[in-house]
Structures are given as C-alpha cells and as structure tokens.
Amino acid sequence: MVTVDINWNEYSNLDGEESTTKIHLNDIYLSPPTLILRKIRACQVCYEEKLISMYREPLHQRCTHRECNICNDCVYNYVRQTLGTMLEEQVNCPELNCRAVLNFDSIKQILGNTRGKKLFERYDRFFTERALERMPDFVWCAHGCGSGQLAASGVQNNIISCIKCKMKTCFVHKTKWHEGLTCAQYDNQTAKTIRDSEKWLVQNTKKCPSCKSPIEKAAGCDHMTCRKCNYEFCWACLADFDRIRNHGNQYHHSRCKHYASPGE
Secondary structure (H helix, E strand, O other): OEEEEEEOOOOOOOOOOOOOOOOOHHHOOOOOOEEEEEEEEEOOOOOOEEEHHHOOOOOOOOOOOOOOOOOHHHHHHHHHHHHHHOOOOOEEOOOOOOOOEEOHHHHHHHHOOOOOHHHHHHHHHHHHHHHHHOOOOEEEOOOOOOOEEEOOOHHHHOEEEOOOOOOEEEOOOOOEOOOOOOHHHHHHHHHHHHHHHHHHHHHHEEEOOOOOOEEEOOOOOOEEEOOOOOOEEEOOOOOEHHHHHHHOHHHOOOOOOOOOOOOO
C-alpha cells in the first residue's frame, strides 16, 4: 500500500516583504505539488500497518524469504520472550515457514539497543560460556565458585587447581577431585552407577532424531520439541512434525497410532 503527502511551496513577493498590491491569479505561478511516497506494510503478528522502514531485511542470510512481514517491534518481543524464558544458543527466525537459526550478530542487532541491553548482556555471557565449554582444554571449577580456566596440561596430571578458590577439579571427569583414588579406580567405582543411569535413559528417554540428545517425556501430547535444537517430532514414531503439520497425518510412520491414510 502507498500513502501520499502533498507539500505546497510557500511564496512571497520578490523583495521578501508583505505586499498590499492586488494581483490577479493569472499573474501568479504555482509550482506543482511535491509528492512524497510512503510504502506501508501490515505486520503478520500485530496486524498494524507500518512504514517499510519499521521492518528489517531478512534476519539471516539463510532466511528463505526475501522480505520481512513481521515488524521490528514484534521481532524484538519474540526474541525477548524466547530468551527470557530460557537462554538458548539457537533462536529460529519468526517468519512463517522459515527455519533459519538467528546467529549471534542477528540477536545483537535485534536486542542491542537500550530496551534490550540487559537481556543481550545475559545472552552474550551465555553464548561465551557455551563456546568455552566446547573447547577441549577448558574446565569449570567443580566446587561452584563460578570460575573456569584453560588447562592444556590437564591431560597429563588430571588435577586442576582453580585460580579463584584454589580447590581441585578432575580434568578427566569434570568433578571434584577424587582424593585417594586414581582416575582408573574412580571409573571402576562409578561404573555400576553409570550403567544404571544408561539403563534408565534407554527405558525412559528417546533420542532426538536431529541432534541425538536424550529426551524424556513427562506428560502431555506426542508433539515434542527438542530443547537443544528445536526440532519438532512425533514421540510415538519420531516422524518429522513439520511434514505432519503441513501435509497431514499420513506422514506419521504407518504403524504409529496417529497415522491416517490419505483421505481419512
């Protein structure tokens, strides 16, 4: 949609002074009006018509849409609610049928103003900690002081002394140092506990079809969403829920209790 504003030029006499001389309309030259075109678009979330400048370009280079149909305010509220509930590394683009994951720079662009500053600082710290945890030589202090450190030599001596609280952490097991036990002895002692835990996981959880993380279903329907990668699937048959949502229950596996043949 396009709106039009008309601005008329203001005129005075040639000397720039007020004049009481009567003049005929035929002696006055009026320049044509200036047309200012303003494109507007209706937001798909709040349904308000807003200027195009109130919409971002696609939020990520992997977005499948050429333009955004959700205004900046609604995008901000979506990200704020998503990260305010539980901080996650992966936040999906809110545009319809777009499954692109917003990267750090996209989140910074959305939250990096005055109203989102505190939330972005929390997200920045969370993102940094997750990046550190993926480094093979990084260890958090197991005594809860909040400190962590790189320990390149940890593989050799297995004991990491915290630079903050000076307490000892096992580099191999990422637990408090097992005083009086070597790592091999600690493994033997905890093997039964681990086997029991693994047995419980097999009996009570299923792996996400996408990222393979174990998921426990406590209650509710069979429509599941993985907390780690946001993949949606059927708990009963592990089928992709996007296909089920878009094309119907025939996309459950044929032996699934939710399966319905086409036309039913």
